[in-house]
Amino acid sequence: MMQLGYAEEDFRDRPVIGILSTWSELNTCHSHFPERVKDVKRGVLQAGGFGVEMPALSVDESFTKPTSMLYRNMLAMETEEMIRSHPLDGVVLMGGCDKTTPGLVMGAISAGVPMIYLPAGPMLRGNYAGKVLGSGSDAWKYWDERRAGNFSDEDWLGVQGGIARSAGTCMTMGTAATMMSIADAMGLTLPGASSIPAVDANHQRMAAACGRRIVEMVWDDLTPGKIVTPQACRNAAIVAMATGCSTNAVVHLIAMARRAGVAMTLDDLDALGRVTPLIANVRPSGKDYLMEDFYYAGGLRALMKQLGDRLDLGVLTVSGQTLAETLDGAEVYNDDVIRPLSNPVYAEGSLAVLRGNLCPDGAVIKPAACDPKFYMHEGPALVFDSYPEMKKAVDDESLAITPDTVMVLRNAGPLGGPGMPEWGMLPIPKALIKQGYRDMLRISDARMSGTSYGACVLHVAPESYVGGPLALLQTGDMIRLDLPNRRLDMLVDDAELARRKAAWVAPEPRFERGWGWMFSRHVTQADQGCDFDFLQTGFGKSAAEPDIF
């Protein structure tokens, strides 16, 4: 420390606070983190602590190949071991871009020292040619128009220039905003921190407050085990449903809860989805608004206030207050953005969990983001074994397809992808786009971006790559979706399925060394949260703490 120019007075008898920053120049959503680290350090110093910045894997959503999900668990392992292997008394976790929230939180829960989550915050609204643009959602929308020949190169460049115009995460209720809101609702951020736009001066003040608060948490020994309780996880799930969360929330929420020893399941989430009204009118589930509007309307505290005693208000948060105390004084300033329970965007339906002979361990759909005409649907399957095969077909204007066809992509799950890429919003075939269709039923064992929309059944488990029933489906088989009864079936008799199963051949292992090798041996299926089996709480004894001599 003296090599860095610090004197003993700087650190002696002070809590040492690790500031884990997932900054990188390839993570455009976190470009403000170097400045925020200074704000956190300012707060730590004010409260009598000693702050040290520690870079952690950035897991950027935009550039990570083949998908950032392949590396969420790497960030979780890195976070846990960085904390364990250094003399840290507490940590501030800085993340926001999709997988960084669950990765950081999972690792820190397992490490067990006091921690506070500092969400990157959403970027400002997009804007082009007088139109408000939403991250991802409008990219998909205008990309389809471009494929239909309705959108010029110049307009496309204009959209690119206007859709991401400040630091911060995607500003629709995509995976980033969903996961930051979940961390907030779990009690892991300062109250309402998840809604503050990244470039708002309030974000800087919040960062400094995180620095001050973590020092107090260390003296109070307020560890994550006291905050991430079954009640807090349930609160987080209810808030996720009320915000119209990304489907990715399912995988991450299960993984985060299980790190804290809370056995959350798909069925728990489906049950909450059925009874929780969607009250955040934020795209893509909501119609009109973006995260910046959500903040001005009162933000997550106001939404949680609306939910009232649907939440367990007695839980403790990192602020040291109960949830009830943190919501005191929260108000809705625009009840079209944050709706009252009596006037929801949807009475239910942020997420629904399906089961049937295509997905015995579950699959997920976002009813609020798809055309209701698909809630009950029967149609013939058109099956693709790989993304390139599917992509070639959807660009073929002579493709034999009808609006009833069910497009299926397999080998895109946790092992098949690998890493369960966000391919689940399969592009609508040009042959249908030209006829004016913009939605159709699609099924895959992939995930989809939280900014995506449409009648997409995702996370089919077990995945096809390990021989799940999706591997047995053939083009032309009839598929039935019965959303009210939460069923997804292929109308193929059991004897025929048994014959196909006997003929199925497992693919050769893809990785012979490295991270992929480790990932492919230990990742769990989507319904289990895709954590590594050996990292889950309850796997053997707790990790040994290093001896210090």
Ligand code: FES
């Ligand atoms: Fe980082 Fe969307 S690309 S949050």
